[in-house]
Amino acid sequence: MSNALELHCPAKLNLFLHIIGRREDGYHLLQSVFQLIDWCDVLTLNPIPEHEIRRINPIPGVPPEHDLVVRAAQLLKDFCKTDQGVEIGLKKTIPMGAGLGGGSSDAASTLIGLNMLWDLHLDISTLCQLGLKLGADVPFFIFGQNAFVEGVGEKLQPISLETQDFVVIFPNQGIATAQIFQDPQLTRDHAPITIDRFLASPRSYQSNDCQAVAVQKCPEVKQALDWIYKTVPGSAPCMSGSGSSVFAALDPKTDTANLENLLQNLPKGWIGRIVRGLNKNPAYNLISSD
Secondary structure, rough: OOOEEEEEEEEEEEEEEEEEEEOOOOOOOEEEEEEEEEOOOOOEEEOOOOOOEOOOOOOOOOHHHHOOOHHHHHHHHHHHOOEEEEEEEOOOOOOOOOOHHHHHHHHHHHHHHHHHHOOOOEEEHHHHHHOOOOOOOHHHHHHHHHHHHEEOOOOEHHHHHHOOEEEEEOOOOOOOOOHOEEEEEEEOOOOOHHHHHHOOOOOHHHOEEHHHHHHHHHHHHHHHHHHHHHOOOOOOOEEOOOOOEEEEEEEOOOOOOHHHHOOOOOOOHHHHHHEEEEEEEEOHOOOOOO
C-alpha cells in the first residue's frame, strides 16, 4: 500500500464573471476566466487497512455529510466499488465562503489523490464528471489549468495567462452563493465574449455581475474594494466569484513590501494576502491521461 500523500490545494480568482443567461432548470449560464493562485490548503491522504473513510481534525461546525473531502472520498469509493480505506487530514488556510473555491479545490485534490493512492486509473474526464456531482467549480480544479469557463462551470478551455501578483482581501464575512443567484436584481443578460476578445484586452472585461448584489447584502465587500482603491493607486479591484473576497492585479512596480505592511493593519478579522498566479494545479501530474 502506498505511503501518505500530501497535496497543496490552490485557490482561484475569477478574473471576470459574467452571467449571460439562465437555463429552464434555473441554473445560470456563466462566462469567466479562472486563475489559479498560490494560496493553498494542505490535504493529507493516508491509506489505512480498515475499509473506511476516516476524517481527522474535522472543520468545526461542518458535519461529515457536508464535508466536501469526505463526500469526495465516499463518491469515488462507491463509484469504483473499492473496499480501500483512507485517513484524511486537511489544513485550511483558504477562508470558507470567500469565493476563492477552497472547498472545491479540496474536493478535487481528494479525487485526484485517491485516484492515485487506490490505483484506480481514472482519467481526467471521468474525474471531472464525478467532481461535478460535488460542485460546479470542482471540475476546474481537476482540469488543473487556468481556464475560460462557460456553461454552469463545466465547459473548460485552457487559457494562457501572464504570471502576475494579486492582492486579495477577505473581509471576514461569507456570502451564501444561493443568496446571490436568487436575487431578482442580479444581472442575467450580459453579452457573451470570446477568449480572443478577452486576451486582447483583459482589463476591459474585468467585471463581476454578482458584485452589485453582494455589496448590497454585505457592506464589507464595498469596504474591502474601497481599501484596495485607496491603497493601490490605479488598480481595478473586483470581487471573486459570488464573494466575498476582492482582489486586484498588481503592477510590477508595486512596492509589495510596503503593501505587506499595510495588510497587517486591516480591520480586525480581515485576511489579506499578496498571491502569485499559477499555471497549473500542483496535483495536475498525478492524474492518468490514459
